[in-house]
Amino acid sequence: MVKGSVKAARSAETREAILAAAERLFAEHGVFVVSNRQISEAAGQGNNAAVGYHFGTKTDLIRAIVRRHAEPIDALRVRMLARAGASREVRDWVACLVRPGAQHLSCLGAPTWYARFAAQLMTDPVLRELMIDEAFGPSIVNSLDGLNRCLPDLPPAVRLERGDMARQLMVHTLAERERALADGTPTVHADWDAYADGLIDAITGLWRAPATAT
Amino acid sequence: MVKGSVKAARSAETREAILAAAERLFAEHGVFVVSNRQISEAAGQGNNAAVGYHFGTKTDLIRAIVRRHAEPIDALRVRMLARAGASREVRDWVACLVRPGAQHLSCLGAPTWYARFAAQLMTDPVLRELMIDEAFGPSIVNSLDGLNRCLPDLPPAVRLERGDMARQLMVHTLAERERALADGTPTVHADWDAYADGLIDAITGLWRAPATAT
Structure with missing residues (x-):
């Protein structure tokens, strides 16, 4: 290995160690109470500025953690969507929403931290935009489109509302189970x-419920 | 008015000003980034130690904010439960869960901050216990009991799970709408x-959904 690629490999290892330490500390102690210094130490970095050097601001670090998980979850969902094809079953589309996140955590093996970390972001007034940008992309929209095609009579406002409810349930029940x-x-x-399975049952029921005219 | 009661009235006013300022700042900027000093200033207190003097620690202050809302919400729910009596309608018991929080925010008049504040607590690894202790008391348990009597065939584990889901939806959709x-x-x-009404429709559907045997 030439000198440059050794250095690059070390840098990648350090980044990985920082991401793993930050995710764990954020999940266990809270995104706002953990300092970059604590993360550097937990990642085994002698230099307390390691987080800043490798990631920039705390927000940049948070974005990197989200991407590390959002990308494989999205890839799982894209494959499920291809299998769902033109299904007319509400349950199939709800499964496209719910199962990829659960499957991703399952593949990581115990313990995991991402679900608790993500739930914190979703309730923070500033970080939720970051989370939505990174983790709720086209594969979520396509799942919701499939769902809406199964339920042509639901008023548009109710679809929007139930989409939000499904998102809340996905984020927060995942975090509760992880905790x-x-x-x-x-x-x-x-x-x-x-x-x-349990969450798909519940969200399918939620989506199929008749809507009170208001 | 005697001197002592004037002093007590002033102290009650100061406490009220601090609670209102803290709730607003926490909702808008996040529970962990707002300092006691910022709260004292926003509450018009010349003395930056006012928060500590009137409430003790930040956790004590947070608990006082939760109580200020949890008590009237609970009182509304107790009255609804009395009206629900021995109803066999899932929807009536879901209404006992959902409507008091919404009604309380409605009575406060716009703008409100409590829902966003409460949602932050529910995802924090430490503060969620405080929130559950203060805001999920016997009136919630009685609502869930009523609900369970309407659905005798649901396995106990599924009841527990759907109770958690309903709680997540109540906390987080309330916060989304407030935001x-x-x-x-x-x-x-x-x-x-x-x-x-919309949330009661959805949670009623969620609770009535058949459960996949696992």
Whole structure:
């Protein structure tokens, strides 16, 4: 290996160590209380400025963590959408929304931290925009489009509203289950697949519910 | 008025000013980025230690804000539960869960901040326990009991799971609507009552959905 590529490999390793440490610390202690200095230390970096050097601002670091997960989740969803094709079953499209996130966490193996981290971003007045930009892209829109084609009579405003509700449930129930696993609290479902089944049941019911005219 | 009661009245006014300022700043900028000093200033207190003097720690202040809202919401729910009596309609019990929070925000008049503040607490690894202790008391349990009596065949684990989902939806859709109102973003529903109708429709559908055996 030439000198330049050794340096590049080391830099990639350091970035990876920082991302992993930051994600864990953010999930366990909160995005705002953890300092770049604490992250550098937890990542085994002698230099306390390592986070700044490799990522820039805290927001840039947060964006990098989101991308590290949003990209594989999106890829899983794109494949599911291809299989769903032109399905007329509400449940198939809800599965495209729900299952990729659960499957991704399952593939990471225990413990995971991303779901708790993501839930914090979604309730922060500033960081939620970042999260929505990075993690709610075209594959989510296509899933919702499929869903809407199955339910042609639902008023547009109710579709919007139920799309938001589904997103809230996906983000926050994923985080609750991850937290329970981390704390050793008993969970309702044996694994992420069964969790996804339960959430798909519930969101399918939510979407199919008749809407009160208001 | 005797001297002691004038002093007590002033102290109550100061506490009220601090609670209002803290709630607004927390909702708009985030619970962790706002300092006690900023709150004291926004509450018109010359003394930057006013928050500490009147409330103790930041956690104590947060608890006081939660109580200020959780108590009237609970009182509304207790009255609704009395009216629901022995209803066998899922929708009536879901209404006991959902409507009191919406009604409380409606009574406060625009703008409100509590929903955004509460949503932040619910995703924080530490503060969520405080929120659950203060805001999810017996009236919530009684609403869920009523609901469960309407759906005797649902497995216990699924009941638990759907109770959590309903809680997530209540907390986070309330916060989304409050945020949209604050930002001037168009909202799906004309008022908090119509919002509650939409959420009651959705949660009723969620609860009634058949459960996949896992």
